[in-house]
Amino acid sequence: MADYKPNEMMTIAAARALRNNDVCFVGIGMPSAASNLARLTHAPDITLIYESGTIATKPDVLPLSIGDGELCETALTTTTVVEMFRYWLQGGRMTVGFLGGAQIDRFANLNTTVVGDYDKPKVRLPGGGGAPEIASACGEIFIIMSQSPRAFANKLDFVTSMGHGEGGDHRARLGLKTKGPTKLITDLCVFEPDPVSKEMTVSSIHPGVMEEEIKAQTGWPVRFAATLTETPKPTADELTVLRDLHARTARAHGTA
C-alpha cells in the first residue's frame, strides 16, 4: 500500500499507540479520529470517554463537537459533566488521555490559550477546556499534532496544560504520580520523552521522511534517539477503515 497522505500516517501511527484494554479520555478532532480508528481496527474493546459524559461510546461517524448526540446514543452510559470531571477523571480512572494543541514545546507542554500577551493577545485561541486536568490526571498522555516551526515552538506564550514542565522530575516535584506525555505523534515522526531530561526526542520516523525535514519543522534544536526506528507503513486495512470513517463523517455533517 504505497499511496497515503502524511495526515493518514499520523492518525494511523497515533491509533496504534492505543491498547485494547485502555480507558481513553478523548479530545475532539485528530485525537478522536485516532481513537476511533484504534477501536475499529486492533483495539475493539477500548473504552473511549468524551468529556460530555459519554462512557464507552462507539460512534459510527466522528463527532464534530465533543457532545454530538451520536456519542450519547452509542455510549454504555452518560454521566453529568460534573461527575465526569470529579469521579472519572479526577478519580484516576483513565489510563490514557489523548490531546491535540495549537502549540507545543520540547517538554510537551501545550498552549491552546493565547499567542502573544494574555491581556493583549495577538491571537485569542479557544482556551484549555478539559486539557489542564486531563494532562495531570490521566495515567499517561498521547499527543497528536502536525509539525511546523510555529506549532513546535521554542518557547510557549502560555502553558495551558502541563507536559513535563521544565523537564527532569518537575512533575514529581508537583506531587504528580501520572506519567505525563509519553508519545507525541506528528505527520513526520513519533517523539518520546528522554528517560532523564524528559525532553521529547524523535524515536521513530515515518517512511520517506528525512531528518532534515523534521529539524526544519521543529522550533527547537530537535534531538534524535540513539536507535531510531522507521514507523511501519499504513496497512491496507488501516487505510480503508480510516478513509471509510472520514467519508461517513463528511456525509453525516453535510460536508461531503
Place this chain on the structure above:
Amino acid sequence: MPRFLSLAEAVEDCVRDGDTVAMEGFTHLIPYAAGHEVIRQQRRRLTLIKMTPDLLYDQLIGMGCAEKLVFSWGGNPGVGSLHRLRDAVENGWPHPLAIEEHSHAAMANAYEAGAAGLPCAIFRGYLGVDLPKVNPRIKHITCPFTGERLAAVPAHRPDVAIVHALKADRAGNVLLEGIVGVQKEVVLASKRSIVTVEEIVDEFGPRSFNAVILPAWTVGAIVKVPGGAYPSYAQGYYKRDNAFYISWDKIARERETFLAWMKANVLEQGPDVFARHVRRARAA
C-alpha cells in the same frame, strides 16, 4: 410551582441589565431561543457564564449584551474560532469584554458548589499551568487531613440560569435526558431560572427511575419553545445541525455579515422561527 410564560415575558421578568446569567448546555440543549430573546430585549452589561460559550455567546457578545465572560473553552467545536468573541477580546468590538477563564473541571466544580450552597469548590487541578497566574480567582488551600495542596475557585451563583430541556409536565416538573451537562447544577445554583422546553405533556410517562428531573418547586419560569435549542439539539427530537455550525464561521468572521445575519434571523424574528428551523433541517 413555576410560572408558564411566553418567552418575551420570561426574559422581561427574569433577566435584568447587569445580571450574571448562565445559559448552559454542553453542546446538547443550548438555549438559543431564549438567548435570542435576550438579544432582542437589548439586555446590557451582562456577566455571561458558560463552560463552552458556543455560537450563542458569540452572538450575545457581538450584539453588545456582555461586559464580562466567565468560561473554559471558547471555540466553535470542531470548526475553529468564535470570531465575535475574538473581536471583542482582541479589538474591543463592539466594546471591551473582561474575561475570567477557568478549566472545565473548575467550572463544573463551581456549579456543583453553587448547587450545594457552598462558597467555593475544591478539586485537584491547575497543576503546573499558567491560568492561576492570570486569574486571581483561582486560589489554593491545604487539605487539613492530608496536607495536599488543592485548587479552589468560587462557587457559581448566577442571578439567572437559562436552560433548554426536553419536557415539562403540567405541574411544572422538568425532564432532561441525553448529555445532561451541568443543567441541574446551574438551575439549583441560580437565584432565578428560565427553562424552555420542547413540549409540555400531561404526564412524563414511562421513564428511568433515575431520569434527571428538576422538581417544579426548583424552577422559576417555563416556556414552551419547540426547536428552542436549534442549531444545537434536543435528544430524540432533532439532531445538531453540524452544517450550520460549519457555516457560522463565514457568517461571523466579518462584522457586517454578522450584523446582517443577526438582523434577519434574530432581531426581525420571534421564537416561532425555531420550529421552522427544525422542520427545515429534518426535511434536508
